[in-house]
Amino acid sequence: MDLQENKLSNKDKNLFYSFTQHLIDVYKEGNLVFIYRGESFKGLRKKLFSSNGDFSRRKLYERLFIVGDKARHFFMDKFEDSDNRRCLTNIKDCSDDTFDFIFERIEKVLSAPNLESRIHQSCSTRFLQYFRDRSNHDEFIKSINSCTKLNAKNRLNLRDYYLFFLHIAGSSGIRKETMLVSSSLSIEVAESFAKDDPIIIYGFIPQPYHNFVVSPWLTSEYHKIALRNSLPTYQTFGLFPKQIEISVKGALFPCFILGVQQIENKSFVINPHILNIKSPNKASKYGIPVKQKDFMKSILASKYMRFISTDIQGNFEQTEIYR
Numbered sequence: 210m211d212l213q214e215n216k217l218s219n220k221d222k223n224l225f226y227s228f229t230q231h232l233i234d235v236y237k238e239g240n241l242v243f244i245y246r247g248e249s250f251k252g253l254r255k256k257l258f259s260s261n262g263d264f265s266r267r268k269l270y271e272r273l274f275i276v277g278d279k280a281r282h283f284f285m286d287k288f289e290d291s292d293n294r295r296c297l298t299n300i301k302d303c304s305d306d307t308f309d310f311i312f313e314r315i316e317k318v319l320s321a322p323n324l325e326s327r328i329h330q331s332c333s334t335r336f337l338q339y340f341r342d343r344s345n346h347d348e349f350i351k352s353i354n355s356c357t358k359l360n361a362k363n364r365l366n367l368r369d370y371y372l373f374f375l376h377i378a379g380s381s382g383i384r385k386e387t388m389l390v391s392s393s394l395s396i397e398v399a400e401s402f403a404k405d406d407p408i409i410i411y412g413f414i415p416q417p418y419h420n421f422v423v424s425p426w427l428t429s430e431y432h433k434i435a436l437r438n439s440l441p442t443y444q445t446f447g448l449f450p451k452q453i454e455i456s457v458k459g460a461l462f463p464c465f466i467l468g469v470q471q472i473e474n475k476s477f478v479i480n481p482h483i484l485n486i487k488s489p490n491k492a493s494k495y496g497i498p499v500k501q502k503d504f505m506k507s508i509l510a511s512k513y514m515r516f517i518s519t520d521i522q523g524n525f526e527q528t529e530i531y532r
Contacts, residue, residue, distance in 0.1 A: 210478045212270045217479070224484050229467065231489040232413055241493060242418070242427070244392040244455045246278065246410040247402030256284050257511045270469065274480045275499065275507045276516075278390060278410060279460040283515050285385040297386045300459055300517055300527040303361075303368040305350055311371045312349050314382055315340045318374075321381040324448060331444040339441040349440075356438035363434050369423040370431040373456055377447030389423060389456040398452050403472060411467040411477075414455065415494050420523035421465075423456045459517040459525055464496025495521050 211217060217225065235241050250269065256279070257272045258264045288294040296302065296310040319328055319341055328337070339345050357364035369389075375382030376389045392412065393399050399409045414421050419428040426445035435442045447454060468479040482499045486492045508516055508530065515529045 210476050212267050212478065212481060214266065214476065214478060221479075221484055224486075225479050228483050228486055228489055228492070232467075232493055235415075235493045236413075239416075241413050241415045242394060242455065244394065244412045244414055244457070244461075245396045245399035246390070246392040246412070246461060247399040247404075248278070248408050248410055249403060249405040250408060251405040253278070253408075255512065259510060259512050263510060270478050272507045272511065273410075273469070274463050274466060274482060275501070275504055276511060276513070277460045277463045277466065279513060279517065280388045280390050281385050282388045283460070283513050283517065287514060297388070300388055300525045301365065303364045305354070307368060308350050308353050308371075309346070311368070311375065312340065312346050314375050315371065316343070318378045318382045321378075324378060324381060327448040331446070331448050331450070333441070333443070336441040336443050352438065352440060356440075366419075366431050366434050367438075367440070369458070370425060370435055373423045373425060373431070374443055374447055376456055377449055377452075377454055388459055390459070390461050392455045392457055392461065394453040394455060400472060407472040409470045409472065410461065411470060412461055412465045413467065413493075414457070414465060415496075417523075420521065421458060421519075423458055424454060427455065459519070462496065462519070463499045466497075 211221070232241065232243075236243060250266070253269055253273060254264060257269055257276065282297070282300075286297075288298075295306040296304065297307050318324060319332070319337060321328075339349075353364065353367060357367065372383065372387070372389065376387050376391070391402070392410075396409065400407070403409055418424075419430050422428060423431065425432040425447075429445075432442060432445050444450065446452075463480065463482070466480050467483070468477050470477045480497060482497050485500075486497060492498065509532060513530060515527055518526050518528070
């Protein structure tokens with residue numbers, strides 16, 4: 210279906226199917242994964258519209274395919290300079306204060322009664338003993354500083370490695386501060402998280418995966434850095450391996466969104482930018498070319514407090530929004 214939820218013309222239908230077939234071939238070559246994110250119209254509306262009077266389903270789809278679906282940090286994590294917030298203030302924040310926050314939150318997760326069975330199945334004895342012992346706090350920060358002083362990228366990767374563990378843990382771990390967007394390799398898992406007029410956002414992530422996602426079971430670089438530096442590690446799927454979590458860094462960008470399935474009526478609204486693809490090969494490697502001329506207008510009309518951009522090479526920049 211198109212943005213007005215009308216049936217596609219035969220021409221547009223053929224263009225869409227041709228591109229998705231190309232993606233399937235690339236997937237079979239091992240060069241991309243398909244991801245699915247369970248959401249709701251209500252949830253997207255809260256993020257994408259600052260005014261109820263401005264809302265329509267067509268505008269929601271239109272805005273999603275321009276702005277994307279961003280992590281809670283960009284929507285919920287409100288703080289002022291006067292708050293003296295010193296951790297996780299930015300997509301690139303890997304300060305000592307951020308690692309201090311990580312240690313304390315892992316310690317909290319490991320004492321959460323509702324996660325006890327999952328913790329014992331997914332966390333090694335060393336991991337449990339290390340983060341449950343408050344005296345290891347300073348050693349943790351010291352170890353991070355020691356092993357990353359010559360490589361800032363490793364420091365950021367270690368931050369993301371431990372943030373994945375907290376992100377998977379849910380509200381006991383990290384919620385409004387998270388810079389990750391949950392998705393799954395499983396449509397069924399995505400559907401289980403879709404509530405209140407449920408929808409599933411279909412997307413794809415190309416190789417190299419570590420440029421876009423933080424999922425140690427898929428992007429082993431994160432786990433290897435921790436192992437190489439003798440830091441405590443966890444089972445790479447996190448606390449809920451059956452969810453087959455793909456945590457997308459920062460945002461599920463519109464260039465990686467194929468469309469939205471409305472679960473109740475089984476309709477599928479396609480990303481209209483797919484119809485303008487000139488080179489399927491480039492689109493499967495670098496994302497669907499999205500016309501961004503209306504981006505600032507769309508982001509300012511949303512409730513996002515900040516947004517993120519990427520060079521598709523694993524580097525990200527965050528921009529605050531001042532209205």
